[in-house]
Amino acid sequence: MANDCTTVGKSVPRIDAAEKVTGAVQYVDDLQFGPSLLWGKLLHSPHAHALIKSINASRALALPGVKAVVSGKDTPKPIGLYLKDRTIFPVDRVRFVGEPVAGVVATSEEIAEQALSLIEVKYELLPAVYDPYEAAQPGAPLLHPDLGKYEVVNFIFPEPGTNISEHFKLRKGNVEAAWPQCSAIIEDIYSLPQIQHVPIEPHVAVARWDKDGQVTLWAASQSPFAQRDLIAQSLDIPHGNLRVIAPYVGGGFGGKAGISIEANVVVMARAVKGTPVKVRMTREEEFLNTNVRQSLFGRYKIGVDKEGNLLAMEVAYYFGGGGYNEYGTNIARAAGYSCTGPYDCSNVKGDSHCVYTNTQIGSAMRGFGMPEIHWGLEQIMDRLADQIGMDRVEFRKRNCVRTGDTIVTGMKMPNIDLVKCIDLVARGIGWGKKEAATGLNKCRGKGIAIMWKAPAMPPNPGSSAIIRFNEDATANVFVGGQEIGQGSFTVMAQIAAETLGIPYESIRMTVNPVDTRYSPYEWQTVASRLTWSMGNAVKAAAEDARFKILDTVAKYWKEDIKDLDIKDGVVVSYKSEREQPLKKMVVYGLPNENFEGWQGGPIVGSGKFMPTYVTNLDAETGQGTRAVVHYTVGAQAVDLEVDTETGVIEVLKIVSAYDVGKAINPDLVLTQIEGGAVHGMSSAFEGYIYNDKGLMINHSLVDYKIATSMDAPRKIQGEIVESAVEDGPFGARGVGEHVMVQTAPAMANALADALGIRINRLPLSAEKVYLAMLEKGIVK
Amino acid sequence: MLHEITFTVNDEPVTLAVKSHHTLLRVLREQLGLTGTKIGCENGECGACTILMDGEPVNGCMVLAVEADGHKIETVENLNKSGELHPLQKAFVEKNAIQCGFCTPGMLMMAKGYLARNPHPTEDEVRQAIVGNLCRCTGYIRIVDAILDAAKEVA
Numbered sequence A: 001m002a003n004d005c006t007t008v009g010k011s012v013p014r015i016d017a018a019e020k021v022t023g024a025v026q027y028v029d030d031l032q033f034g035p036s037l038l039w040g041k042l043l044h045s046p047h048a049h050a051l052i053k054s055i056n057a058s059r060a061l062a063l064p065g066v067k068a069v070v071s072g073k074d075t076p077k078p079i080g081l082y083l084k085d086r087t088i089f090p091v092d093r094v095r096f097v098g099e100p101v102a103g104v105v106a107t108s109e110e111i112a113e114q115a116l117s118l119i120e121v122k123y124e125l126l127p128a129v130y131d132p133y134e135a136a137q138p139g140a141p142l143l144h145p146d147l148g149k150y151e152v153v154n155f156i157f158p159e160p161g162t163n164i165s166e167h168f169k170l171r172k173g174n175v176e177a178a179w180p181q182c183s184a185i186i187e188d189i190y191s192l193p194q195i196q197h198v199p200i201e202p203h204v205a206v207a208r209w210d211k212d213g214q215v216t217l218w219a220a221s222q223s224p225f226a227q228r229d230l231i232a233q234s235l236d237i238p239h240g241n242l243r244v245i246a247p248y249v250g251g252g253f254g255g256k257a258g259i260s261i262e263a264n265v266v267v268m269a270r271a272v273k274g275t276p277v278k279v280r281m282t283r284e285e286e287f288l289n290t291n292v293r294q295s296l297f298g299r300y301k302i303g304v305d306k307e308g309n310l311l312a313m314e315v316a317y318y319f320g321g322g323g324y325n326e327y328g329t330n331i332a333r334a335a336g337y338s339c340t341g342p343y344d345c346s347n348v349k350g351d352s353h354c355v356y357t358n359t360q361i362g363s364a365m366r367g368f369g370m371p372e373i374h375w376g377l378e379q380i381m382d383r384l385a386d387q388i389g390m391d392r393v394e395f396r397k398r399n400c401v402r403t404g405d406t407i408v409t410g411m412k413m414p415n416i417d418l419v420k421c422i423d424l425v426a427r428g429i430g431w432g433k434k435e436a437a438t439g440l441n442k443c444r445g446k447g448i449a450i451m452w453k454a455p456a457m458p459p460n461p462g463s464s465a466i467i468r469f470n471e472d473a474t475a476n477v478f479v480g481g482q483e484i485g486q487g488s489f490t491v492m493a494q495i496a497a498e499t500l501g502i503p504y505e506s507i508r509m510t511v512n513p514v515d516t517r518y519s520p521y522e523w524q525t526v527a528s529r530l531t532w533s534m535g536n537a538v539k540a541a542a543e544d545a546r547f548k549i550l551d552t553v554a555k556y557w558k559e560d561i562k563d564l565d566i567k568d569g570v571v572v573s574y575k576s577e578r579e580q581p582l583k584k585m586v587v588y589g590l591p592n593e594n595f596e597g598w599q600g601g602p603i604v605g606s607g608k609f610m611p612t613y614v615t616n617l618d619a620e621t622g623q624g625t626r627a628v629v630h631y632t633v634g635a636q637a638v639d640l641e642v643d644t645e646t647g648v649i650e651v652l653k654i655v656s657a658y659d660v661g662k663a664i665n666p667d668l669v670l671t672q673i674e675g676g677a678v679h680g681m682s683s684a685f686e687g688y689i690y691n692d693k694g695l696m697i698n699h700s701l702v703d704y705k706i707a708t709s710m711d712a713p714r715k716i717q718g719e720i721v722e723s724a725v726e727d728g729p730f731g732a733r734g735v736g737e738h739v740m741v742q743t744a745p746a747m748a749n750a751l752a753d754a755l756g757i758r759i760n761r762l763p764l765s766a767e768k769v770y771l772a773m774l775e776k777g778i779v780k
Numbered sequence B: 001m002l003h004e005i006t007f008t009v010n011d012e013p014v015t016l017a018v019k020s021h022h023t024l025l026r027v028l029r030e031q032l033g034l035t036g037t038k039i040g041c042e043n044g045e046c047g048a049c050t051i052l053m054d055g056e057p058v059n060g061c062m063v064l065a066v067e068a069d070g071h072k073i074e075t076v077e078n079l080n081k082s083g084e085l086h087p088l089q090k091a092f093v094e095k096n097a098i099q100c101g102f103c104t105p106g107m108l109m110m111a112k113g114y115l116a117r118n119p120h121p122t123e124d125e126v127r128q129a130i131v132g133n134l135c136r137c138t139g140y141i142r143i144v145d146a147i148l149d150a151a152k153e154v155a
Helices: A017-021 A056-061 A109-116 A176-180 A226-233 A264-272 A284-291 A329-337 A370-386 A394-397 A418-428 A488-502 A530-557 A665-681 A743-757 A766-776 B024-031 B087-094 B104-119 B124-130 B142-155
Strands: A037-042 A050-056 A066-071 A100-108 A120-125 A164-172 A184-194 A204-211 A214-220 A244-245 A276-278 A295-304 A311-323 A347-356 A444-452 A465-471 A475-479 A507-509 A563-567 A570-573 A580-581 A604-609 A630-642 A649-659 A715-721 B002-009 B012-019 B050-053 B056-059 B071-073
Touching: A017 B087, A017 B104, A037 A109, A037 A264, A050 A100, A056 A109, A066 A109, A066 A264, A100 A109, A100 A264, A164 A329, A176 A295, A176 A311, A176 A329, A176 A347, A176 A580, A184 A370, A204 A264, A214 A226, A214 A264, A226 A264, A226 A347, A264 A276, A264 A580, A295 A370, A311 A329, A311 A370, A329 A347, A329 A370, A329 A570, A370 A394, A370 A444, A370 A743, A394 A444, A418 A630, A418 A649, A418 A715, A444 A743, A465 A488, A465 A530, A475 A488, A475 A530, A488 A507, A488 A530, A530 A570, A530 A580, A530 A604, A630 A743, A649 A665, A649 A743, A665 A715, A665 A743, A665 B142, A743 A766, B012 B024, B024 B050, B050 B104, B056 B104, B071 B124, B087 B142, B104 B124, B104 B142, B124 B142
Parallel strands: A037 A276, A214 A244, A311 A347, A475 A507, A649 A715, B002 B071
Antiparallel strands: A037 A100, A050 A120, A066 A100, A164 A347, A184 A295, A204 A214, A204 A276, A295 A311, A444 A630, A465 A475, A465 A604, A563 A570, A570 A580, A630 A649, B002 B012, B050 B056, B050 B071
């Protein structure tokens, strides 16, 4: 099949390119709502942890132009994806600096801003806790005394009476029995601070609550359907009355997944029925108020025998989930069932916790727990290889997972080739060859790291698609997944064209905006799941449409449908060699002989996909038949240089290889690999910095730097491996997040190669590198 | 307070009453409906609102609308006014130098302004030229390639 493909596997141009280069694309902030539009602003908590004693908005409401002020008393009902641990506005307690306490609606943004300072909130301060490990200890200040009463899905296990919102346990073999057999054991702690997605498009939402009860939300969103579900439940809106409209997203990376300000804006609109209300986050608010990647405190103990075989792994992860963990609980769970990284090990004890901390809400971010745990895992693997005197690449090839292995949860590993990924990056970086530094006071080194990641989601997230034909044999493809830059619409068009047997140019992706009133259902644009899951739905819809076309023509020709095919927009018979173009017949059908009646009619195909084979895992051991649908694996190698006068790291080259099953569009896979490598590199230098009151102080792009064109490595080499996965369209699986998972540890390993120093806590700042060099006596 | 200003936007003369504290970015987007220029930070830190003022790239969020009085402004909407994509736009499409597209208008305008001054740049010079235009998706490599490709075409 794969060899016969005309569109799949080809690097066709992006379907959204022209409208994006001309500025014609409309993001939420570009939509026009006319002069009656009202503006909203959110009042943020100045305290990390406090009880709300009273909110007095009377002075704000007296300000001319102010239309409404809303707060927790208006939103008593909980909301949340996996664990309903929050209300839209806090009712009686704030849990981080920056949490929205109230919302003002006014005739202009300036008036709304001014009104914020007139709202009087009385707080009673509570002790706060910021570090996830400390927060998990007995006696730590409790953020959620009512944790035991919250509604929770059946695969998340909170521990009431503590700050632990999820505790995933993995027990396999017997680690205690294995330690004495190890020739080398490394025990250490690796940790990292919160980081931010920093999409260039800030969060924007507009809502209108009509007097007849219809509610419309326009949002920069990866999750229009999930937002509809969560908001509808929390505000008692019938699902059919809540319409979420989500145009192209100007960068998501998980930051626009789930819910952040959108529900707040709907509540603000409810207070001024009939008039739209818009909230646009400032860059400062993006840092202080929107979701972040969780912090992690990770304790590792890993042992090998003298031949370099991994014998035992004991890991304890404490994710700093922030004030609310409704989404973040599942990150800890994903880190729990994947706690070993891409390694085969018979004895494993893993404990993964999501912990409430008085910091920004930790939620989905590209990698979903995997960059966090691989940061420590992949450095320790290097150190173990060094201790037993084995090459770091060889060590990984010896121990990495292979197809058919019984992995840590007891599941059989679907088709992958991680060894090939490792070989490709080792060759690409010139493994084992020492390169000359580019100048005096420069030290150069190479590092490698490998990764795995499964789509982390509930067992049964659904996708659906509809395909409708036009008179000229072009086809409109309707889906509910989002284009956030990853190229999903292009890939869906390729899958549809290939399956239908029509040219790529004949596909019209009819998605922008995703509109929950008209678009087919899609759970969320997360988990690198669209190519795979939505791709399966599009393929099913195309097969349905194709069958209807062939059935019509078979009856018209009085031939067996098995002899017919569609090639380049024409139905052909391999038996009679007759041809019937799709034009017109896909709408008008075909006449019987002598026009005695007709066959067919307007062609509409529909399809869905939902994984039905994922099983729950045992609560005490994390064992089960199938923990996840599949894994994507990959390897990365980094060549970098350190300036020994300043401690500044410059990444010279990154080589990445990922097993994507099947590259539907190879060049788009490479663009993910390149962008992800730079995102991963950037993430190694990023981190939230807090003062002692829990205020994040580097809340601007000047103080929180992301990689610029000058920082990006000059060379990024991407390699694609294709071991078809059985449950993906044409064998494809996702790669969008994986591409940044192991960059930071690969850099840390290269740093160790260059200078012999190890950094246990991100970021890899020049200051930390310099201090480590001082300690080691490399500089004086 | 309102001020009347007269300036040229994408070769068209425009006279407008603008508020003293409004930026050129806001006026272009909210009064003229030119939404191709994006709001990323309103602090001069991300480059998403880069436009040309008398041919020089500026951050639209760092220019007050009143300062545009008497000047010539060009936005992304002008690039393909003839109906044909500009060589920079073509190069961005061909190189797949676009992902989410939010930084793209600013990148294009920065590149256009820069190439007018330096038609034959090196790779390092292009990287330096767009250092104030942040992109979170692409890793910049294809953007730099696209600008270098377009330079050959433009020159």
